[in-house]
Amino acid sequence: MRIPCPLCGARPLEEFVYRGDATVTRPEEGAPMEEWVSYVYLRNNPKGAHREHWRHVAGCGSWLIVDRNTLTHEITRVAEVRPSGDAR
Amino acid sequence: MRYSISSLVKQAFRGHSGWPEAFRHPEPAKHYDVVIVGGGGHGLATAYYLAKNHEITNVAVLERGWIGSGNVGRNTTIVRSNYLLNSEIPLLEWSLKLWEGLSEELNYNVMFSQRGVLDIFHTDGQRDEAVRRGNAMIVNGVDAVMLDRKQVLDMMPLVDENNGRYPVLGGLLQPRAGNARHDAVAWGYARAADRMGADIIQNCEVTGFCRGPNGEVTGVETNRGQISAGKVAVAVAGHTSQVMGMVGMKLPCESHTLQAFVSEAVKPCVNTVATFGVGHLYISQSDKGGLVFGGMVDGYNSYTQRGNLPIVEDVAEAMMMFMPALGRVRLLRHWAGVVDMTMDGSPFICKTPLENLYLNGGWNYTGFKAIPGAAWCFAHTVANGAPHKFNAPFHLDRFAEGRPVDATGGGPFPNHH
Amino acid sequence: MSGQINRLSGGRRINPEKPLRFTFDGKSFVGYEGDTLASALLANGVTFVARSFKYHRPRGVFTCDPHEPNALVQLRNGARQEPNIPATMIELYDGLEASSQNRWPSLRFDLLSVNQLLAPIFVAGFYYKTFKWPAKFWTKIYEPVIRRAAGLGRLSGKIDPDSYEKTHHHCDILVIGGGVAGIEAARVVAQCGARVTLVEEHARLGGLDSAGFEDSIARLEAMENVRILPRTMVFGWYDDNTFGAVEQVSDHLEVPGANQPRQRMWKIVTKQVILATGAHERSLTFANNDRPGVMLASAAERYIREYGVRPGRRAVVFTAGDKCDALVETMREAGIELAAIVDASKGEEIEDVRGSTAVRAVTLRGPDGRTRTIACDLVCVSGGWNPAVQLLAQRGQKPRWSENHQAFLPQHMAGDDFLCTGSLAGLETRADCVAHARMTGALAAHRYSCPASANLAEFYGFLEKAEASAARHPFFESAVGGSKKFIDLQHDVTRGDVALATREGYRSVEHVKRYTTMGMATDQGKNSNIHGIAAMSKSLGKSMGQVGTTGFRPPYRPVSIGALAGRSRGRQWRPILRTPLHGWVEEKGGVFVESGLWHRSQYFPEPGETMQQAIKREVLAARNTVGFCDVSTLGKIDLQGPDAAAFLNKVYCNGFAKLPVGKARYGLMLREDGIVFDDGTVTRLGEEHYFITTTSAESDSVLSHIEFCHQVLWPQMDIALADVSEDWAGIALAGPHARSVLQRIAPDMDVSNDAMPFLAAREGTILDGVRARLFRISFSGELAFEIYVPARHGRALAEALECEGQEFGITPYGVEALDVLRIEKGHVSSELNRFTTASDLGLGMMMSTKKDYVGRTLSARPGLADSDREAVVGLKPLDPSHSFRQGAHIFSKGAAIAPESDDGYVTSSAWSPTLGSHIGIALVRRGRERLGEVIEIVDPLHGERPVPAEIVSHHFFDPENERVRS
Structure with a gap:
């Protein structure tokens, strides 16, 4: 598998680490416990389109959002989570 | 017909024309007391124990493809109960006890070979963990033996003691552990369950659940029609999220790819099951002569049943770190299974919040060894509507309660377990 | 050479000017340059070369290809001994040594050939039906016998002396297969200027027959x-x-050349791929079709034509319909007598093959049912062709059955990035292969130049037309003949085995494969699968397509483990991480210990000292005078920005908003699930500038985690993080004289207790102008400083400390002494074991109640707040000389050794020279409530007697913290 890193270009799998589902969002402070349990533990685990977090650990270090199909491994979109252009 | 040396010889004289089918190929009936979704090791064994222990014989096992086509026929066949936590050891040890009598019980040789599982350690920290675990095993009545460096090297003569990278400090051996013939487990349970009345229905895919007025589960929809059921028991491993998703349940689990490897057959050179504390390598040798080995999960969600090169290289590199005599052995085949990795590395064997719906899943990469014990407990849970004490810790609420059964400490990251 | 009784003249690959000597089973022979071991053996009249896996039946050379199922040999001797090599793939070199395998005592007199007599019992799956009783006998008796009998060749057990390499390669178009289709496709596509790579598994291009393509090859090679x-x-x-x-760089040599690897693994990345993998000829199923002398027709032809070898003198050709014109012509030219052509499409079949170690005759049965026996020593079999779809199948493509071609073809001949051509695509004539390959090359070139507009109509049209006009006769097995009709030659799977499996209810092709083991041999079914499927088709009354194929998995052909590992073996498995002080430690005679990828200094023995004595001396030096320790392995992160304090407040459970400039603070980091993740210090160097240290073990994961926190969770925070772990060397200087020593190396800095109290941090210059950061923090529990200097000055710092500290008795100490010091002090370390909460560690009061931080909410779950949890305590044996191990368990005095009464386990233990006692830290159920209780430390794993010990505070040494503040 090769992930087209927006900063470094297409690079091989071994340069990246995987974190998991990127669609879960951290609840607001004070949100009920169920929301936190759901955020940390529960996953849709889809067979097909999956939006996920990867980090280009052996490259630029960016956390990436990768749209990848879990049945074919086809990657359709990759973006920095925090566009580096925004950094001051 | 009972399988035995005498029936075999008798059949040899008749050109083996008299053997009956090991299991029937029935059409699905309209109703069963229990419908088991998933014709893998766990599903087939559950059907057997429902009949044997609970006299529930009006049972169907529905399999989307061919029985044993999932992880029961793809794993590296290790059977052990060398676990760490008091909450998990009893289940696995019960399973091991059942393994010890399984060939006779099923009248099908599953070739359970108690050649030992040896966990080799290389650092003080790993030794400390092994001591903690070995003691936990003994406290739970499980056999555990601490081996020193020399004893480890005697057991594993291929290990290069001067590998130059990590020393071999010793190993934790479970002598009663070992491995088995994976397909035989599926077929043996299928045959035994079939003889006790269960219908094993292949090429029957569950596409949905039937629900009663109060939301309770009343049966399943399949590509071969609707089947009503008193209870539905799901045991579909890597596809747990999909099947449970049909009733809107979201689980603390991700499906990952786990690769396995076998070499060409060579004369015996690895006589135990060995794991290494560095490099994530484990290795054994099949009775046919192939070296069977594996490593980590590929590390990302996947349903492909195929892996990528980095893990292939990782595993080979670990082999060449510790056993450079294997450089000229050739890899014959590598494949992958879809494993249901959970947020604490432990399974679910439980009632679900939906009435009449039961779940056995989330086995990570440890499902094979657990088949007899987990299915035994699952049958108990389905029959009684309540868990046996062995599987009581493995319920779905443990995450909300803050009582995960996390033996590696990997935390809520399935690929860390 | 007189020994080469079957050598003909004119073999295209053979150089008769260069004779090569070799031995097989200890007997000497001569072949020629250009031979394979198989061709050389055949030339010497050696046709019986192997025994089969199960029945130990005599076998000969069956193919001329890498997927040879029979003629597997053991190659070379000593550490280079290699089992299971197809003789058909071994390029002959002078001095080659090979032997037959899976036989004892010799190939001709093999005791286990007795298995042939037991064949009526040893049918498919017989072992599932017996050897079950008594249970213990399987592991002890039955299995060892089976194991010894199984296996093929033998490993030397010696370390592989050869080296392996890996290389990366990028190209625009990869062409797989160097037969005429691959050659022509590559030649045409390369004209567009794209970077083209052509991969061929044999030593030379050309495939089955490249006559007339020499010019094409030359032009291709010149591009x-x-x-x-x-x-x-x-x-x-x-x-x-x-x-x-995998490139076999030097397998064709006796030993690799100097600095030459044996094999090289290529990792090739390409934009497009042209698959021209060709097709494999298949056999036919008939009685005793495994006898030495039965050979694929194309193989016989190639042995004659390419190698100048006569595989027999009088041949019978058995064909499913092919005319085998080329073979007939080649045999005629070679003077081989053609006794009969048995054409199944005309209703004639081979009923039996006579002979045991060599074919002597065949019995034919004609359409009229009449039989005749013909003497012969060679049976050439032509059952049709199987396209080599394996690589496509690896991608999950299920091959498609073509009734016209009588073969499984690629389901998809083209995709966005691949094109199939040649006989892989079903094409049966060389003219078709060439025409379509050129078309494919042009198409790939077009895709390379303007990807969007490629039109595949012509490409597909050609293949469809070829398929429409194909009309292979469907024939796979003789309807007549005895029981020994082999489907899988190597694994001895017979037609009867497949029938038995289906009769017993194993109806899926995967079930039959697994039950009979067909297709699981070293050729992975390349010879056998099609016949297994044909047999199943008959038994089950299903079409070939309905039965389908089993899945093909990588590798296409077996690959050595050495090649897959490359240079990452032994000591070179992964890079060794060394601190800037490594060389200095080495010179001091320090012992190193593996810690992750690091080599850390473990202890510094003096002459004649044991490890324990050295540790004791080092500990006492730190306690009584002064010592220093390399802490460069700690993770170090530089954090800057206006939101830095707010960010720290999010990632640590304790507060950082009020940390003043010039101060350090201990920080505890949780996972979101409330379990402790890591600890370290955070120092505020400036208004918006912090320096973070992490544990050595978690440095990478902490960095990834806080980058996640920044980039994903709180991207609006204006901060920047940098990993500066490798930029700084760090040394902990500890002991009553630490300040005096420090003052000497930092004369320009005021390090007095007033100017630099506990937890103060200063930047300045030391050692004549070296920039340094000084932190007054202490892991040892002593008056201590951590000194950081740019990594290149690490060694100078160590030397300066040693020199300036000499009069104080300064002593370097390693991680063992460091561990003893921290256990005495009661600092947690191995207690951060991924099971513990802050509260378990006695650090619950650090958890802020005033802010949101990672791990806060889920820490409140009942299971994590349970008062029954195991908490950190100290253990002091009643008899101070009683030692105990880390990993021993804790039980109440007199409690039964059972899981219900298991109260925890020892996490740290050491002999404390300071206290004159063994001490330990443990996680004990309700531990903090049990101070003063005497419990038992049990270690049944080591057969030790329980050690009675008192639960005490884990802060054994200086609980008032006077030392660190002094």
């Missing part, structure tokens, strides 16, 4: 944008067009 990789086999097609291939 600068074309790279040809001979002796290279593509074994796997992985995601995003990553291909694994």
Whole structure:
């Protein structure tokens, strides 16, 4: 598998680490416990389109959002989570 | 017909024309007391124990493809109960006890070979963990033996003691552990369950659940029609999220790819099951002569049943770190299974919040060894509507309660377990 | 040479000027340059070369290909001994040594050939039906016997002396297969200027027959944008067009040349791939079709034509309909007598083959049912062709059955990035292969130049037309004949075995494969699968397509483990991480210990000292005078920005908003699930500038985690993080004289207790102008400083400390002494074991109640707040000389040794020279409530007697913290 890193270009799998589902969002402070349990533990685990977090650990270090199909491994979109252009 | 040396010889004289089918190929009936979704090791064994222990014989096992086509026929066949936590050891040890009598019980040789599982350690920290675990095993009545460096090297003569990278400090051996013939487990349970009345229905895919007025589960929809059921028991491993998703349940689990490897057959050179504390390598040798080995999960969600090169290289590199005599052995085949990795590395064997719906899943990469014990407990849970004490810790609420059964400490990251 | 009784003249590959000596089973022979071991053996009249896996039946050379099922030999001797090599793939070299395998005592007199008599019992799956009783006997008796009998060749057990390499390769178009289709496709596509790589598993291009293509090959080789990789086999097609291939760099030599690897693994990434993998000829199923002398027709032809070898003198050709014109002509030219052509499409079949170690005759049965026996020593079999779809199948493509071609073809001949051509695509004539390959090359060139507009109509049209006009006769097995009709030659799977499996209810092709083991031999079914499927088709009354194929998995052909590992073996498995002080430690005679990828200094023995004595001396030095320790392995992160304090407040459970400039603070980091993740210090160097340290073990994961926190969770925070772990060398200086020593190396800095109290941090210059950061923090529990200097000055710092501290008795100490010191002090370390909460560690009061931080909410779950949890305590044995191990368990005095009464386990233990006692830290159920209780430390794993010990505070040494503040 090769992930087209927006900063470094297409690079091989071994340069990246995987974190998991990127669609879960951290609840607001004070949100009920169920929301936190759901955020940390529960996953849709889809067979097909999956939006996920990867980090280009052996490259630029960016956390990436990768749209990848879990049945074919086809990657359709990759973006920095925090566009580096925004950094001051 | 009972399988035995005498029936075999008798059949040899008749050109083996008299053997009956090991299991029937029935059409699905309209109703069963229990419908088991998933014709893998766990599903087939559950059907057997429902009949044997609970006299529930009006049972169907529905399999989307061919029985044993999932992880029961793809794993590296290790059977052990060398676990760490008091909450998990009893289940696995019960399973091991059942393994010890399984060939006779099923009248099908599953070739359970108690050649030992040896966990080799290389650092003080790993030794400390092994001591903690070995003691936990003994406290739970499980056999555990601490081996020193020399004893480890005697057991594993291929290990290069001067590998130059990590020393071999010793190993934790479970002598009663070992491995088995994976397909035989599926077929043996299928045959035994079939003889006790269960219908094993292949090429029957569950596409949905039937629900009663109060939301309770009343049966399943399949590509071969609707089947009503008193209870539905799901045991579909890597596809747990999909099947449970049909009733809107979201689980603390991700499906990952786990690769396995076998070499060409060579004369015996690895006589135990060995794991290494560095490099994530484990290795054994099949009775046919192939070296069977594996490593980590590929590390990302996947349903492909195929892996990528980095893990292939990782595993080979670990082999060449510790056993450079294997450089000229050739890899014959590598494949992958879809494993249901959970947020604490432990399974679910439980009632679900939906009435009449039961779940056995989330086995990570440890499902094979657990088949007899987990299915035994699952049958108990389905029959009684309540868990046996062995599987009581493995319920779905443990995450909300803050009582995960996390033996590696990997935390809520399935690929860390 | 007189010994080469079956050598003909004119073999295209053979150089008769260069005789090569070799031995087989200890007997000497001579072959020629250009021979394979198989061709050389055949030339010498050796036709019986192997025994089969199960029945130990005599076997000969069956193919001329890498997927040879029978003629597997053990090659070379000593540490280079290698089992299971197809003789058909071994390029002959002078001095080659090979032997037959899986036989004892010799090939001709093999005791286990007795298995042939037991064949009526040893049918498919017989072992599932017996050997079950008594249970213990399987592991002890039955299995060892089976194991010894099984296996094929033998490993030497010696370390592989050869080296392996890996290389990465990128190209625009990868062409797999160097037969005429691959050659022509590559030649045409390369004209567009794309970077083309052609991979061929044999030593030379040309495939089955390249006569007339010499010019094409020469032109291809001359193109600068074309790279040809001979002796290279593509074994796997992985995601995003990553291909694994292995080049046999020096397997054709007796030993690799100087600095030459034996094999090289290629990881090839390509934009497009042209598959021209060809097709494998298949056999036919008939009685005793495994006898030495039964050979594929194309193999016989190639042995004659390419190698100048006569595989027999009087031949019978058995064909499913092919006319075998080329073979007939070649045999005629070679003077081989053609006794009969048995054409199944005309209703004639072979009923039996006579002879045991060599074919003597065949019995034929004609359409009229009449039989005749014909003497012969060679049976050439032509059952049709199987396209080599394996690589495509690895991608999950289920091959498609073509009734016209009587073969499984690629389901998809083209995709966005691949094109199939040649006999892989079902094409049966060389003219078709060439025409379509050129078309394919042009198409690939077009895709390369303007990807959007390629039109595949012509490409598909050609294949459809070829398929429509194909009309192979469907024939796979003789209807007549006895029980020994082999489907899988190597594994001895017979027609009867497949029938038995289906009769017993194993109806899926995967079930039959697994029950009979057909297709699981070293050829992975390349010879056998089609016949298994044909047999199943008959038994089950299903079409070939309905039965379907089993899945093909990588590798395409077996690959050595050495090649897959490359240079990452033994000591070179992974890089060794060394601190800037490594060389200095080495000179001091320090002992190193592996810690992750690091080599850390463990202890510094003086002459004649044991490890324990050294540790004791080092501990006492730190306690009584002064010592220093390399802490460069700690993770170090530089954090800057206006939101830095707010960010720290999010990632640590304790507060950082009020940390003043010039101060350090201990920080505890949780996972979101409330379990402790890591600890370290955070120092505020400036208004918006912090320096963070992490544990050595978690440095990478902490960095990834806080980058996640920043980039994903709180991207609006204006901060920047940098990993500066490798930029700084760090030394902990500890002991009553630490300040005096420090003052000497930092004369320009005020390090007095007033100027630099506990937890103060200063930047300045030491050692005549070296920039340094000083932190007054202490892991040892002593008056201590951590000194950081740019990594290149680490060694100078160590030398300066040693020199300036000499009069105080300064002593370097390693991680063992460091561990003893921290256990005495009661600092947690191995207690951060991924099971513990802050509260378990006695650090619950650090958890802020005033802010949101990672791990806060889920820490409140009942299971994590349970008062029954195991908490950190100290253990002091009643008899101070009683030692105990880390990993021993804790039980109440007199409690039964059972899981219900298991109260915890020892996490740290040491002999404390300071206290004159063994001490330990443990996680004990309700531990903090049990101070003063005497419990038992049990270690049944080591057969030790329980050690009675008192639960005490884990702060054994200086609980008032006077030392660190002094």
